[in-house]
Amino acid sequence: MALLSDLVNLNLSDTTEKIIAEYIWIGGSGMDLRSKARTLPGRVDDPAKLPKWNYDGSSTGQAPGEDSEVILYPQAIFKDPFRRGNNILVMCDAYTPGGEPIPTNKRFEASKIFSNPTVIAEEPWYGIEQEYTLLQKEVNWPIGWPVGGFPGPQGPYYCGIGADKAFGRDIVDSHYKACLYAGINISGINGEVMPGQWEFQVGPVVGIGAGDQLWVARYILERITEIAGVVVSFDPKPIQGDWNGAGAHTNYSTKSMRADGGYQVIKKAIEKMGLRHKEHIAAYGEGNERRLTGKHETADINTFCWGVANRGASIRVGRDTEKEGKGYFEDRRPASNMDPYVVTSMIAQTTILWNP
Amino acid sequence: MSLLLTDLINLNLSDYTDKAIAEYIWVGGNGMDLRSKAKTLPAPVTDPSKLPKWNYDGSSTNQAPGQDSEVILYPQAIFKDPFRRGNNILVMCDTYTPAGEPIPTNKRNAAAKIFSHPDVAAEEPWYGIEQEYTLLQKNVQWPLGWPVGGYPGPQGPYYCGIGADKAWGRDVVDAHYKACLYAGINISGINGEVMPGQWEFQVGPSIGISAADELWVARYILERITELAGVVVSFDPKPIPGDWNGAGAHTNFSTKSMRKEGGYEVIKKAIDKLGLRHKEHIAAYGEGNERRLTGRHETANINTFKWGVADRGASIRVGRDTHKEGKGYFEDRRPASNMDPYVVTSMVAETTILWKP
Numbered sequence: 255m256a257l258l259s260d261l262v263n264l265n266l267s268d269t270t271e272k273i274i275a276e277y278i279w280i281g282g283s284g285m286d287l288r289s290k291a292r293t294l295p296g297r298v299d300d301p302a303k304l305p306k307w308n309y310d311g312s313s314t315g316q317a318p319g320e321d322s323e324v325i326l327y328p329q330a331i332f333k334d335p336f337r338r339g340n341n342i343l344v345m346c347d348a349y350t351p352g353g354e355p356i357p358t359n360k361r362f363e364a365s366k367i368f369s370n371p372t373v374i375a376e377e378p379w380y381g382i383e384q385e386y387t388l389l390q391k392e393v394n395w396p397i398g399w400p401v402g403g404f405p406g407p408q409g410p411y412y413c414g415i416g417a418d419k420a421f422g423r424d425i426v427d428s429h430y431k432a433c434l435y436a437g438i439n440i441s442g443i444n445g446e447v448m449p450g451q452w453e454f455q456v457g458p459v460v461g462i463g464a465g466d467q468l469w470v471a472r473y474i475l476e477r478i479t480e481i482a483g484v485v486v487s488f489d490p491k492p493i494q495g496d497w498n499g500a501g502a503h504t505n506y507s508t509k510s511m512r513a514d515g516g517y518q519v520i521k522k523a524i525e526k527m528g529l530r531h532k533e534h535i536a537a538y539g540e541g542n543e544r545r546l547t548g549k550h551e552t553a554d555i556n557t558f559c560w561g562v563a564n565r566g567a568s569i570r571v572g573r574d575t576e577k578e579g580k581g582y583f584e585d586r587r588p589a590s591n592m593d594p595y596v597v598t599s600m601i602a603q604t605t606i607l608w609n610p
Numbered sequence: 611m612s613l614l615l616t617d618l619i620n621l622n623l624s625d626y627t628d629k630a631i632a633e634y635i636w637v638g639g640n641g642m643d644l645r646s647k648a649k650t651l652p653a654p655v656t657d658p659s660k661l662p663k664w665n666y667d668g669s670s671t672n673q674a675p676g677q678d679s680e681v682i683l684y685p686q687a688i689f690k691d692p693f694r695r696g697n698n699i700l701v702m703c704d705t706y707t708p709a710g711e712p713i714p715t716n717k718r719n720a721a722a723k724i725f726s727h728p729d730v731a732a733e734e735p736w737y738g739i740e741q742e743y744t745l746l747q748k749n750v751q752w753p754l755g756w757p758v759g760g761y762p763g764p765q766g767p768y769y770c771g772i773g774a775d776k777a778w779g780r781d782v783v784d785a786h787y788k789a790c791l792y793a794g795i796n797i798s799g800i801n802g803e804v805m806p807g808q809w810e811f812q813v814g815p816s817i818g819i820s821a822a823d824e825l826w827v828a829r830y831i832l833e834r835i836t837e838l839a840g841v842v843v844s845f846d847p848k849p850i851p852g853d854w855n856g857a858g859a860h861t862n863f864s865t866k867s868m869r870k871e872g873g874y875e876v877i878k879k880a881i882d883k884l885g886l887r888h889k890e891h892i893a894a895y896g897e898g899n900e901r902r903l904t905g906r907h908e909t910a911n912i913n914t915f916k917w918g919v920a921d922r923g924a925s926i927r928v929g930r931d932t933h934k935e936g937k938g939y940f941e942d943r944r945p946a947s948n949m950d951p952y953v954v955t956s957m958v959a960e961t962t963i964l965w966k967p
Contacts, residue, residue, distance in 0.1 A: 257619060258838045261692060261785035269690070269792050281770075288770035290801030291787065308930075312908070312922060313769035313804050319908065323920045323930050337784070351920070351930045391774050476773045485775050 267339045271296045274341040276334060277307055277326050278473050279348050282315025284358055285488060285591055287473050289343075297340045304328035304344060316348065316356055324356060325349045330466040335432035336477060343436065343473070345466045361465065364599035368461040370607060378602045379512075379582070380464035381441065381457030381505035384471065385590050387492045388422040388450050389485040396450030396492065397421045397484055408498065411449040421450045425482050429454065429475050436474060438467045447498040447551075457505065461602075465595040490589035491544035499545030499552065500590035506601050507582030516580030523605040524560050524569050524583060530604050531558040531568070537596050539589025546587065553586070622696050630654045630697040634664055634683050635830050636705055639672025641715055642845060642948055644830050646700075654697035661685040661701060665708075673705065673713055681713060682706045687823040692789035693834060700793065700830070702823045718822070721956035725818040727964065735959045736869075736939070737821035738798065738814030738862035742947050743832065744849045745779040745807050746842040753807035753849065754778045754841055765855065768806040777802050782839050783809050786832050793831060795824045804855040804908075814862065818959075822951035847946035848901035856902030856909065857947035863958050864939030873937030880962035881917050881926050881940060887961050888915040888925070894953050896946025903944065910943070 266272065273296065278289040290309065298304055311317025311324035326346040334341040347361040355362035367373060388397045398421025399405050410419050426443055433440040433454070441455045454475075456467050472488075479486045491499040510519045527534065535542065535555060548554035553568040560569035560583075562576045568587050575581025588597050623629065630653065635646040647666065655661055668674025668681035683703040691698040704718040712719035724730060745754040755778025756762055767776050783800055790797040790811070798812045811832075813824050829845075836843045848856040867876045884891065892899065892912060905911035910925040917926035917940075919933045925944050932938030945954050 257616065257693070258781060258785050258835065260620065261789045261835065261838075262781060264692070264788040264792055266788060266791055272791055274787065274791075286767060287772055289772060290770045290799065292799035293791065293797060309770065310908075310922065315766070319923055320918070320921050322922050337788070351934075473772065480772055480774045480777055480780065483774050485773060 263338075265339055266341075273297055273339070274334070274337055275304065275344050276337075276342070277328070277344045277346050278470065279309070279326055279346045280358060280360075280469070280593075282358055284360075284593060286314070287469070287476060288314060289473065298342065299331065301328045301331050301344065304331070307346075311348075311356070316358060323351055325351060325353075329361065330463070330470070332436040332438060332470050335435045335474065338435075343470060345470050360593050360595040361462070364465060364595040365462050367599040367603050367607070373602050373606050374461075376508035376510060376602075376606050377460055378598075378606070379458040379460055379507050380594075380598050381455060381459075381582075382464060382468050382594060382598075383453055383455045383501070383503040383505070384468060385446055385451060385453045385500035385502065386475065387448070387487045387489070387500055388425065388452070388479065389487050389492075391483055391485050396448075398450050405449050407496065408447050408449075411445060411451075412447045413445050419449065420445050422452065422482075422484065425475075425478055425484060426452050426454070429471075429478050432474050432478065433471050436470065438471050438474075440471065446500075448493070451492075451498065451500060458507075462595070462598075464598050465593075468594040488591040490539055490541050490591060494544075496550075498550045501545065501552075501586065502539070502588045502590050502592050502594070502597070504585045504588050504594075504597055504601065505582050506585060506598075506605075508606065511582060512580055514580060517575065520571065520575070520581070520583055524571075526604050526608060526610060527569065527585070527601070528558045528560070529610050530608070534585075534600060534604070535587060537592075537600055538587050539592040541591070542587075542589040545589055620695075623698075624696045628653045630699065631691070631694055632661065632699050632701050633691060633694075634685070634701045634703050635827065636666070636683055636703045637715065637717075637826065637950075639668075639715060641717075641950060643671070644826070644833060645671055646830065655699065656688060658685045658688050658701065661688070664703075668705075668713070673715060680708055682708060682710075686718065687820065687827070689793040689795060689827050692792045692831065695792075700827055702827050717950050717952040718819070721822065721952040722819050724956040724960050724964070730959050730963050731818070733865035733867060733959075733963050734817060735955075735963070736815040736817055736864050737951075737955050738812055738816075738939075739821060739825050739951060739955075740810055740812045740858070740860040740862070741825060741828065742803055742808060742810045742857035742859065744805070744844045744846070744857055745782060745809070745836065746844050746849075748840050748842055753805075755807050762806050764853065765804050765806075768802060768808075769804045770802050776806065778807050779809065779839075779841065782832075782835055782841060783811070785835050785839075786811065786828075789831050789835065790828050793827065795828050795831075797828060803857075805850070808849075808855065808857060815864075819952070819955075821955050825951040845948040847896055847898050847948060851901070853907075855907045858902065858909075858943065859896070859945045859947050859949050859951070859954070861942045861945050861951075861954055861958065862939050863942065863955075863962075865963065868939060869937055871937060874932065877928065877932070877938070877940055881928075883961050883965060883967060884926065884942070884958070885915045885917075886967050887965070891942075891957060891961070892944060894949075894957055895944050896949040898948070899944070899946040902946055
């Protein structure tokens with residue numbers, strides 16, 4: 255097997271100018287990531303210089319068999335941590351041959367919102383806290399949990415260490431370095447309250463880049479779990495009962511919020527969010543009602559409330575922000591399986607463009 | 611113990627000697643079994659015509675009788691050896707009697723004649739071949755990742771999929787991609803296929819006879835890699851009966867005339883000619899193809915010839931880009947994964963360029 259890894263790790267830059275580009279897109283379910291690779295004649299750093307491509311949409315639930323081509327438009331480039339060298343990962347979105355975004359393409363609408371001059375002027379920053387659960391490959395049960403049973407109750411696991419408290423750190427640590435290598439703005443990681451559950455954060459990233467980076471970070475994570483022989487789940491409530499769910503808390507600020515007097519801007523923005531609570535919740539991930547119960551550090555799904563340092567609120571404002579009179583706020587409602595293109599653009603739209 | 615073994619396998623001989631190792635590769639008696647053996651050369655060689663002919667025991671590969679067993683190897687193409695690296699090479703050969711006649715299983719010889727025909731050479735035929743294959747567990751005849759005695763969940767999540775529950779064998783695929791690029795094979799891409807444990811790589815665009823040379827050597831490198839990985843590669847066109855996709859070797863083709871302005875008309879004429887010789891082509895497109903070309907699972911029925919733009923249920927598919935630009939190439943979706951590329955590439959050229967109805 256040592257020789258197989260010699261080949262996987264071959265540094266081609268010594269023998270050829272050619273590079274390998276892995277094109278990534280989101281499949282028909284809205285959460286299934288797909289990718290395939292192609293050879294390019296030389297190094298490319300600008301997505302606008304990458305060729306469009308296409309794939310068989312009839313195999314991903316995105317096109318009928320007799321007219322199956324779906325077109326991939328390259329949108330963002332990252333270094334490939336698996337192939338390294340000059341090889342790249344390319345985040346794409348999906349269009350019909352006629353140039354229309356297909357229904358599952360959420361990036362297109364988000365991009366329109368982020369191109370609005372009023373939104374651009376506000377330089378919206380996002381920090382997304384992606385939680386996820388690692389499951390054993392052969393049974394639908396978290397790693398480290400005894401099959402047919404449960405670990406001890408929550409308490410020791412949050413940021414814990416030790417073979418009896420932290421399960422899967424290899425994956426988390428290799429993911430952290432792989433994302434940094436790739437050029438993703440990963441800002442941290444921690445073990446979560448439920449054992450086998452972890453979190454990484456991406457940000458701060460401006461505008462549409464937040465969605466691109468989070469999707470590619472998810473891709474890298476699932477490629478790593480593939481290598482580790484473990485399954486990653488983005489279900490918002492993987493285990494019923496007295497076990498935490500998994501969210502994707504989205505931290506947000508605009509130029510006005512970050513400037514002196516920003517706290518007033520933040521309060522106005524939060525009010526507008528409250529007036530559109532139902533619309534946001536509908537777009538914040540499937541199955542979220544199983545997670546937003548009012549327990550386990552969530553607010554009930556039918557309630558909108560906000561507070562300083564309140565982890566039981568829909569929106570939490572940090573003590574620093576309150577003290578300095580400017581900063582950001584944390585929308586705690588999005589589920590771990592939310593689409594970041596939808597969530598980030600919706601928050602910008604509601605707080606910057608929408609008027610009650 | 612294993613540390614020393616890999617030290618030796620990975621020795622860089624260029625530091626100590628000018629000698630180079632050449633692995634001579636040929637196709638054996640059943641038309642799909644690749645064989646190879648190695649010899650030492652006094653110095654590196656980059657031109658196949660400067661390599662010595664060689665010979666092997668044809669009675670051990672079903673290609674000669676025991677009392678007159680020598681089969682002669684003529685070197686035809688050189689690639690860098692990704693396993694031995696340094697100045698060592700892989701050599702694709704074809705096979706002749708001592709008197710200089712191609713033996714019956716030598717399909718390259720007839721293909722080379724077609725590609726040397728002035729009308730064919732003038733048209734610069736390009737090929738892009740999409741080779742599908744299935745990885746099997748070594749000890750049971752069952753695909754890699756499939757539970758023994760059972761089945762994975764139905765097709766849907768696996769095409770270009772990622773994750774330990776969807777993609778099985780990526781190590782083999784990624785090692786193969788880099789190894790082929792290293793070797794100098796024009797490998798243009800890879801993807802996970804619709805059936806789990808099935809993968810695809812593409813070779814091309816390559817001109818004329820080199821398309822098939824490159825595909826055979828790419829198959830050789832793949833099987834050497836699965837040997838390292840302890841997995842078996844299958845080129846069977848329908849490895850699992852039932853609601854599971856088969857494996858093909860779709861062959862994309864264009865000529866100089868098709869790639870120019872007005873090429874779309876040339877393409878349509880070529881497709882018409884292919885339709886008139888459907889039975890002859892099918893007979894040469896791989897054993898067992900009738901199990902695969904059923905009209906379901908993105909194939910056209912074996913007895914039907916039809917073509918369409920972006921139609922994956924057709925015998926021949928024309929891409930939307932080609933249709934829109936009025937020039938380009940077409941994809942013959944009929945060849946099975948176990949087709950002989952010398953036969954298929956030369957036959958497509960012969961029918962479309964030389965043959966008249």
